[in-house]
Amino acid sequence: MWTTTRRILSRIVLAVFGIQVATLLGLMVVDARRKKNKAPTSFPRQAPTAVQSRSNNATVYTYGHDLFDDMIEAIDAATEHIRFETFIWKTDATGRRFRDAFVRAADRGVQVDLVWDELGKVFFTDGVLHPEFFDFSDHPNIRARSHPLVMGGVLFWHPRHYGSNHRKILTVDHRLGFIGGYNVGDEYAADWRDTHLRVEGPAVLELENAFVDYWNLFAPENEHLPAISGRSWDPSVQVVRNVPLQRLYPIRSMYLENIDRAGERIWMTHAYLIPDDDIITALTDAVERGVDVRIIVPYHSNHIVADWVARGSFRPLLRGGVRLFCYQHAMVHSKTALIDDAWTTIGTANLDPLSLKGNYEINLSLVDDALNSTMADIFEMDLTNCSELTLEQWEKRPMMVKLSESVLKPLSPLL
Structure with missing residues (x-):
């Protein structure tokens, strides 16, 4: 009995793995063709x-x-x-x-x-x-x-x-x-x-x-650099670092704490959006208390697999009232957020498992209304190059696409 069950389970696992591999290969072919026929990039920008x-x-x-x-x-x-x-x-x-x-x-x-x-x-x-x-x-x-x-x-x-x-x-x-x-x-x-x-x-x-x-x-030890002295205790300026060797991942906590504090707006731009359940809940809870939550993501990023895995989070975000905007005609690679008229972060961490729980990352966290205002102007500039993705549009995507997304969803912890 156990031998038969084990044989069936093995075949199921192999079948799922085979479907994942076939899906990945198909996406790679699509991506190669897309890059080969890529049109010249065009996007709004402003002077420094x-x-x-x-x-x-x-x-x-x-x-x-x-x-x-x-x-x-x-x-x-x-x-x-x-x-x-x-x-x-x-x-x-x-x-x-x-x-x-x-x-x-x-x-x-x-x-x-x-x-x-x-x-x-x-x-x-x-x-x-x-x-x-x-x-x-x-x-x-x-x-x-x-x-x-x-x-x-x-x-x-x-x-x-x-x-x-x-x-x-x-x-x-x-x-x-x-x-x-x-x-x-x-x-x-x-x-x-x-x-x-x-x-x-x-x-x-x-x-x-x-x-x-x-x-x-x-x-x-004989190649160590001297410690930096004279650092400020100013709480409005903080460098937040993920250090895997020390099992330190404070950037995720930085986001959760500041999202929880939001009262008016949360505007974010992320190249790769694969948030975990806690971050999705924090964002949708913010919408429930009246916060304007908007996220800009690439229409097509440079990593097609990450794009498809990211789609697994779109439905709960859209159902929760988060507004998603797809950046057109160029790869948007920013990792930024602004909250209310006070807080801003600019850095290297994406909202995905690889950045929040895997890589060495660094973000600058600043409480400053002038910088927040400048970043809001840039966000609004970027919105002019976006198309909004609605829940109605998302639900109408083809069944084959939905199945492919489901097949790839188990890969999300790796991206």
């Missing part, structure tokens, strides 16, 4: 916007070329040290602009510390690897390290050893800091709609401290 906040001078970027020009300018003006951390650093023209700028800085005596993610390097560089690009061993003023694909030795399977370094920060001379969603590459300079923030003020030391803490977590 300066904001005088309570304790920091800030500039918000919505276009990669603007951001990269200012980052290169900051690197070229450095006199003491540069600390740079990214997920994807492509070896194209934009990537080489950054590499050349780091070498120029090191040549004039600036200490340059660099971190990139090995997964981002191997799997997201268009299949072209240039090992010499990432080799800085001949320069005494450049210290460089990559976040490994696999770590922990025989304990590689343990959750403490999961996670890529998905962070994107740059600090210069204790005086300038950059944080946001932009990776480094030609594609991100012109074709993607993303959001980055430049800060001058107490927030810079918080970003630099986050870099130093990460570096010292993985570097041998």
Whole structure:
């Protein structure tokens, strides 16, 4: 009896797995055709916007070329040290602009510390690897390290050893800091709609401290960086970091606490929206108490599987009164939120399991009405490039599409 039952269960599991694989292969074919026939991108953007906040001078970027020009300018003006951390650093023209700028800085005596993610390097560089690009061993003023694909030795399977370094920060001379969603590459300079923030003020030391803490977590003791002193206790500016090795995931708590506090509006933009049940409940509860909850997501993202898995959360959000807006004609990669007229976050964490419970992530959390107002203006600009998805439209999608979404839903914890 048990043998027969086990045989049946095995066949069911294999059948489900086979359907998942077939669905994934089909989506990959669709995605390849879509990318091959992709039309030129077009989307609204605004010039870098300066904001005088309570304790920091800030500039918000919505276009990669603007951001990269200012980052290169900051690197070229450095006199003491540069600390740079990214997920994807492509070896194209934009990537080489950054590499050349780091070498120029090191040549004039600036200490340059660099971190990139090995997964981002191997799997997201268009299949072209240039090992010499990432080799800085001949320069005494450049210290460089990559976040490994696999770590922990025989304990590689343990959750403490999961996670890529998905962070994107740059600090210069204790005086300038950059944080946001932009990776480094030609594609991100012109074709993607993303959001980055430049800060001058107490927030810079918080970003630099986050870099130093990460570096010292993985570097041998004789290569540790000195601790950052003089940090502010200003509660209106906080750097919130996920650190898998220490089992720390406060970004999810940051979102839940601030969503629960909302009384007027919650406006969010996320490249990959796969919220867990607690976040869905928090958002729909906010709607019930009269909060205007809106979320912008890509119409088509750069990860088609993530798109289809994300659809599993659309129905409960729409039924709960959350308004979803699909961004058109370009990939929107921002990870931002604003609540009421007070709170804003800009950073690297998506609302998905991989960001909230898996990767090394970093977000800047700010209570500042001026920055909140600027981000609201940008959100409204982005809405002009969106189509709203209604519950009625969603319920009318074809049955085959619904079945495909159901087949892929078990994959959500992996994305």
